Amino acid sequence: MVTRETRRAAAIERMADHVLAHGLAGASLRPLAAAAGTSDRMLLYYFADKEELLAATLGAVASRLTAMLDAALPAGARLPYGALLAAVWTAVGSPALRPYMRLWLELAAAAASGLQPHRGVAAAIMDGFVDWAGSHLDDPDPAAVAGLLATLEGCLFLDAVGRRDLADAAAARGDVSAAAR
Amino acid sequence: MVTRETRRAAAIERMADHVLAHGLAGASLRPLAAAAGTSDRMLLYYFADKEELLAATLGAVASRLTAMLDAALPAGARLPYGALLAAVWTAVGSPALRPYMRLWLELAAAAASGLQPHRGVAAAIMDGFVDWAGSHLDDPDPAAVAGLLATLEGCLFLDAVGRRDLADAAAARGDVSAAAR
DNA sequence: TCTCCTCTGTAGCGATTGCTACATAGCGCG
DNA sequence: CGCGCTATGTAGCAATCGCTACAGAGGAGA
Numbered sequence: 157m158v159t160r161e162t163r164r165a166a167a168i169e170r171m172a173d174h175v176l177a178h179g180l181a182g183a184s185l186r187p188l189a190a191a192a193g194t195s196d197r198m199l200l201y202y203f204a205d206k207e208e209l210l211a212a213t214l215g216a217v218a219s220r221l222t223a224m225l226d227a228a229l230p231a232g233a234r235l236p237y238g239a240l241l242a243a244v245w246t247a248v249g250s251p252a253l254r255p256y257m258r259l260w261l262e263l264a265a266a267a268a269s270g271l272q273p274h275r276g277v278a279a280a281i282m283d284g285f286v287d288w289a290g291s292h293l294d295d296p297d298p299a300a301v302a303g304l305l306a307t308l309e310g311c312l313f314l315d316a317v318g319r320r321d322l323a324d325a326a327a328a329r330g331d332v333s334a335a336a337r
Numbered sequence: 338m339v340t341r342e343t344r345r346a347a348a349i350e351r352m353a354d355h356v357l358a359h360g361l362a363g364a365s366l367r368p369l370a371a372a373a374g375t376s377d378r379m380l381l382y383y384f385a386d387k388e389e390l391l392a393a394t395l396g397a398v399a400s401r402l403t404a405m406l407d408a409a410l411p412a413g414a415r416l417p418y419g420a421l422l423a424a425v426w427t428a429v430g431s432p433a434l435r436p437y438m439r440l441w442l443e444l445a446a447a448a449a450s451g452l453q454p455h456r457g458v459a460a461a462i463m464d465g466f467v468d469w470a471g472s473h474l475d476d477p478d479p480a481a482v483a484g485l486l487a488t489l490e491g492c493l494f495l496d497a498v499g500r501r502d503l504a505d506a507a508a509a510r511g512d513v514s515a516a517a518r
Numbered sequence: 519t520c521t522c523c524t525c526t527g528t529a530g531c532g533a534t535t536g537c538t539a540c541a542t543a544g545c546g547c548g
Numbered sequence: 549c550g551c552g553c554t555a556t557g558t559a560g561c562a563a564t565c566g567c568t569a570c571a572g573a574g575g576a577g578a
Contacts (some may be wrong), residue, residue, distance in 0.1 A: 181450065186565085206567090261445060269360050302503040302507040306494075306503065310488055314463075317448050318448070322482075326487030375556090522578100523575090526573080534563100534564080
């Protein structure tokens, strides 16, 4: 069936829009179906259950995000630690990516509670980030990758609790400590 | 009424136990009431609504957390950046504090969505952390405080998505960069 | 034409949500 | 004693949750 897969794929994209706009908390079947232009009945026809549906939707969100990251910093470009941190934070802290970051935080919180599919999806996304960081640092030392990601996710966290000022300061400080090394 | 305030306070402590064990997601009135040894009816007699109840419960959790932090690193002790980062991460990453960190992450995610009382409670807790960090760094430069907190929350985040290895590496790296400065 | 088989709408289930109306039990105070 | 206030149980409300049973519609193949 061509139409079936087509419609399923279209539903995934529209549901990705919806979770980006309303978060995981508002991701129940009926609102998702309304956003996708179908019924909850049909969603459970396309997907075995909500878990499979969520995994597909979050996967779509993740590939959008990596596409945006690649657009902001093309593959092949390698930067020193401080510069990369600053560049990624300006990209990631921008309003365009804010819905993604809100969702990413929500996903991490769910993953910490061990729920599926959140745990698996979050682990996969994080693996992607690790690869991404490794391929954009001029010196992809594992400890540097870890430091970069920790600072970055920490900035995200600080921003989430309303301390954007601290996040900006921490991202800027990356330059300082790297320059001093 | 002595008994009323007493029972209300006892309920708060038991509910704090419950949210630590089961997270915010499981924090609905009936389970909370069961944990507190009362009925949902009585919880809404003690508290105006769920929002007030949650604020009180999360406040209790927060004061327990600051007490544990003070126990781990007494007030007055001041350390250089890298040493403080390592000390706090070993405390905060320990199994004893894991429920607190899981809850803190969940709270941050809810705060990012702008919900009350989560937003206000999270902001208050974060202010406490900022003060705490400032009073335990030997050189309480605002940028250093920001960097410390970002790295710390980032380690928390990495641990949440199953990359404890990266969190440990990032925390250890704090020493390196500080030593090189 | 008849018969399957795929697709989809309707309706509903039992559980859970925050919250409330009502009744009552028991105690203090006049 | 009797009145009233505080405390608490019972029962239920409307909404939402994920999910499912059933029925029909419509096209494909015999």
